[in-house]
Amino acid sequence: MMSELSVRPLSAAEVRGIDRTAIEEYGMTGLVLMENAGRGAAERIHRRLAEATLPEEANSPAALKSADSPILILCGKGNNAGDGYVLARHLQLLGHSVEILQFADPRQLSGDAAANWSIATHAEIPARIVGPDSWDRLRHDLATAACVVDALLGTGGSGPLREPYATIVGMVNQLSVLKIAIDIPSGLDCDTGVALGNCFAADLTLTFVAEKIGFQLPSSKPWIGEVVVVPIGVPAKLLAGVIAA
Numbered sequence: 396m397m398s399e400l401s402v403r404p405l406s407a408a409e410v411r412g413i414d415r416t417a418i419e420e421y422g423m424t425g426l427v428l429m430e431n432a433g434r435g436a437a438e439r440i441h442r443r444l445a446e447a448t449l450p451e452e453a454n455s456p457a458a459l460k461s462a463d464s465p466i467l468i469l470c471g472k473g474n475n476a477g478d479g480y481v482l483a484r485h486l487q488l489l490g491h492s493v494e495i496l497q498f499a500d501p502r503q504l505s506g507d508a509a510a511n512w513s514i515a516t517h518a519e520i521p522a523r524i525v526g527p528d529s530w531d532r533l534r535h536d537l538a539t540a541a542c543v544v545d546a547l548l549g550t551g552g553s554g555p556l557r558e559p560y561a562t563i564v565g566m567v568n569q570l571s572v573l574k575i576a577i578d579i580p581s582g583l584d585c586d587t588g589v590a591l592g593n594c595f596a597a598d599l600t601l602t603f604v605a606e607k608i609g610f611q612l613p614s615s616k617p618w619i620g621e622v623v624v625v626p627i628g629v630p631a632k633l634l635a636g637v638i639a640a
């Protein structure tokens with residue numbers, strides 16, 4: 396029996412090129428890729444939470460969380476956020492309490508991300524648009540969450556995190572809550588492995604199609620945590636050129 400395809404580490408440009416080829420030459424759609432990404436991430440988050448052991452200290456903030464503490468999904472305004480909306484929908488189907496925290500005006504969303512925001516809002520998945528006026532409530536909610544998911548920025552990020560992402564990421568990093576990054580920890584350059592300022596300190600990074608080349612470098616280790624590659628349905632023929640040696 397064939398083993399699962401293992402793709403060599405890729406650059407952001409290579410992954411984006413594979414997505415584009417899957418769409419333009421193989422007739423897939425971005426929505427299909429996004430659905431596979433979000434569902435695959437949701438299934439792995441579900442498994443990770445099932446494995447999570449209660450902390451030793453009986454009265455630590457983590458131990459005081461109730462079984463229905465929500466999974467908070469921090470969303471920006473690109474397709475990384477789109478993955479966040481999809482995984483919120485699938486985590487809800489897996490029985491979890493979820494809430495989408497939207498840090499950009501949803502009117503700035505477009506394409507596949509806008510489509511999944513619309514699906515999530517029509518499905519009345521809990522979501523709120525968060526601004527600086529609610530930072531105090533936000534800190535409390537983040538501290539008592541079952542886990543915090545970073546769907547702020549992915550391969551479309553460039554340069555140091557701009558506000559409010561820099562403040563949010565700094566706030567989350569100070570909290571003892573399980574942190575999971577979608578595709579790439581926001582603030583990390585996935586090609587160089589360098590954090591360009593504030594960077595989401597993930598316990599687990601669920602990255603799509605392949606590890607990113609920057610994840611191989613020591614400078615990325617404080618930020619990526621454990622890395623799991625999530626396939627998104629790109630045909631084996633398209634991946635044949637980037638199979639790991």
Ligand SMILES: NC(=O)C1=CN([C@@H]2O[C@H](COP(=O)(O)OP(=O)(O)OC[C@H]3O[C@@H](n4cnc5c(N)ncnc54)[C@H](O)[C@@H]3O)[C@@H](O)[C@H]2O)[C@H](O)CC1
Pocket residue numbers: 411414415424425428429432471472473474475476478547548549550551552553554555556557558560577578579603627
């Ligand atoms: N079909 C596909 O390509 C799929 C992609 N997947 C996911 O999509 C992201 C890449 O999405 P993209 O829209 O290209 O970019 P991002 O969501 O990463 O962010 C773009 C957004 O963020 C702004 N921005 C850029 N740099 C910064 C910064 N330093 N600070 C603040 N804001 C910044 C920029 O202006 C844009 O508005 C990929 O990672 C996957 O998660 C699907 O998984 C599969 C299909």
Ligand SMILES: [K+]
Pocket residue numbers: 475545546547548549576577578579580581
């Ligand atoms: K991210």
